[in-house]
Amino acid sequence: MNRPPNQKPSFIKGFFNSWAYLFPPPGLLTHAALFLAIGSGIALSFVYDVNRPFDSLQVLALGNQGGIFIRAVHYWSSQLFLVLAAFHVIDQLSKNGELEVSRGLWVRVSFIVPLVLFLMISGFILKGDRGGILARQVLEGLLGTLPAGGDILRFLFLGSPHNFQLIFIHHVATTTLFVLIFTLEHDGRIWPEWRSVVYVTACSMILSSLRTPVLRPEGLEIYVKGPWYFVGLQEMLHWASRPGWILVLGGAVFFVLCVLPLASERVSKALKRFMTGVFLAYLGMSVVGWFFRGGDWQRVVPWGGP
């Protein structure tokens, strides 16, 4: 633990200096976004039906302006939570924040990353539309590639293939609970800071009134893009005949994150470079998937039309 705690690369330093001038720290904003996502999610869970997920959301969309708005706030606060959490991680890693907490706490904090990803994808699956169903099939397939215990893990995470009950329970209870506990523990406070709540709520509401999340019924498209944060993964899977290696890569990044505080300064720098490389490659894949992939999985250029 003898590394200097404040050696930021200049670009990141400049970025977070400007951030501090304009907004509360990303960590506080993430905390506020989590609370807003949980609050709107609780409201939404009253009308959600695990036996008819798509229909229940359609009914909500057709009959109730308030319901549409709450769903949009839930969607946008979750997206903000993900983006802000990513900023928070980059900010903390760039200033060796892993050395400022105990090792046990760091491991628990690291677990937030896969838990949040599962929270996001389970929310996407719970829409029950074409995109959600395909995302579920991909996740089932990915877990199935594990050499041992894949079937059991698939069942533990996703439950029976005939309904959404267990995914719903994990989304609203199990995963949310763990994310909340780990977040509150490392944040050292229960209630979010009021300025962050104002920022995040205002931002979610503005975005919700500008754009409502869409549901895609069966039978419209050949190529269904995953949620924006998993388009990179979808593109990687398109190129991977052995998708198990993608899981290995994800597992390696997670492992590296967990053991960062144990590494010497030189090794830590190398590990952070490795994580940065994976992150940038993932961003690149996301850009390719988002802008250069058209219907029927053909390559297109964004300025070239259909």
Place this chain on the structure above:
Amino acid sequence: MPKGHGGEESWRKEGNGRRRFLRWIGGGLLGLIALFFGSMVKRKLYRLKSEQHPVRLPLDLPQGVTFHEDIIINRDGNSYRTMSARCNHLGCIVDRKEGEHLVCPCHGSRYSLDGRVLNGPATHDLVCLHHRINAKEKSLIIEPPA
């Protein structure tokens, strides 16, 4: 609590012994719970697998490719080829025909109409399913994948 230097030490030793004992008991209990939980999940998985039944479809299906849930039927005259629609890459349901190809919507694997893989990322053909024809009921009975 015993007083004095030696007393404190023996008390600490006793405490350590107690803690170690409780740790063993706790670990054993957790192991037992994990064992029960594992067997419960295994049983549920077995039940889910055994719930799969043969699918019955009418014989007068249209010529060419028909998609039915996770099954693809390719009818050519009076002969039927039945395949699992699960893509061999990650198990997505192949439910679209594009020209003379079947395309997986998740990652773009392409198959010929008789299920041979043409383009990756999938590396294996679609799994053929056994079927039989019940002439009396005029139905096609397709067995679930093994």
